[in-house]
Amino acid sequence: MPSSTPQHFMDRVAIVTGAGSGIGRATAVALAESGARVLGVGRRKEALEETARAHSNIAVLPLDVCEEGAADTVVTTAVEWWGRIDVLVNNAGVTAVMPLAETDRSVITRLFEVNVTAPSMLAHAALPYLRDSSGSVVNVSSTYGHRPLAQGAHYAATKSALEQLTRSWALELAPEGVRVNAIAPGPTETDVLSAAGLPQDAIDAMLSHERDRIPTGRLGDPQDVAAWILRIADPSGPYLTGQVLTIDGGLELV
Structure with a gap:
């Protein structure tokens, strides 16, 4: 039976990082349902395989x-399999709760490596193919990329940089037909806080606090962002x- 989802990405190729869960998984599935061939990238093999089982267009x-x-490696793999790249979604990211009094150089380094350096290198590697396809880059930032975050200044700084x-x-790539935009999600139901090593009671307290402040009265869902x-x-x-x-x-707004 034909899919009822509009096939806006038919014959297109997309790379999605952090595709093992949350926003990355939702985005990979949504792109696949829209006709794209999707390369989902991430550190957790089992989680990625679960994403791949959601649609036959996901590798x-x-x-x-x-x-x-x-x-x-990522770019070469996508091109070897499908011959082109049309969309790069830089979704992989890490967070950290780190008050200034507890600043740790290694945490700062890791935040910038994942949230700033890795997206930069991926965009650099994909650029020749994005030029050929008049493709686009979507960077996944955060609402805290442009508002302050107490005890999370370095995470917020990486998203501001992104x-x-x-x-x-x-601005640089517009004359070449390559578009670059970003999505900045607010608090969303993902496993990013548990991946940061926070205990569940602390996560529950943080999310409850955020939920109470959100005018629509709920946390985001990965599908909202995707x-x-x-x-x-x-x-x-x-x-x-x-x-x-x-x-x-x-x-x-608040």
């Missing part, structure tokens, strides 16, 4: 995007570039 590549040469990369790359990633990556929107779209249920 996976387990690796750490921060490893030396990882970006070239938003500035988005705008600067968009839907907008597809909209701004859609090849039928060639005039949209350099934008950071915040999806946070109105949290930015």
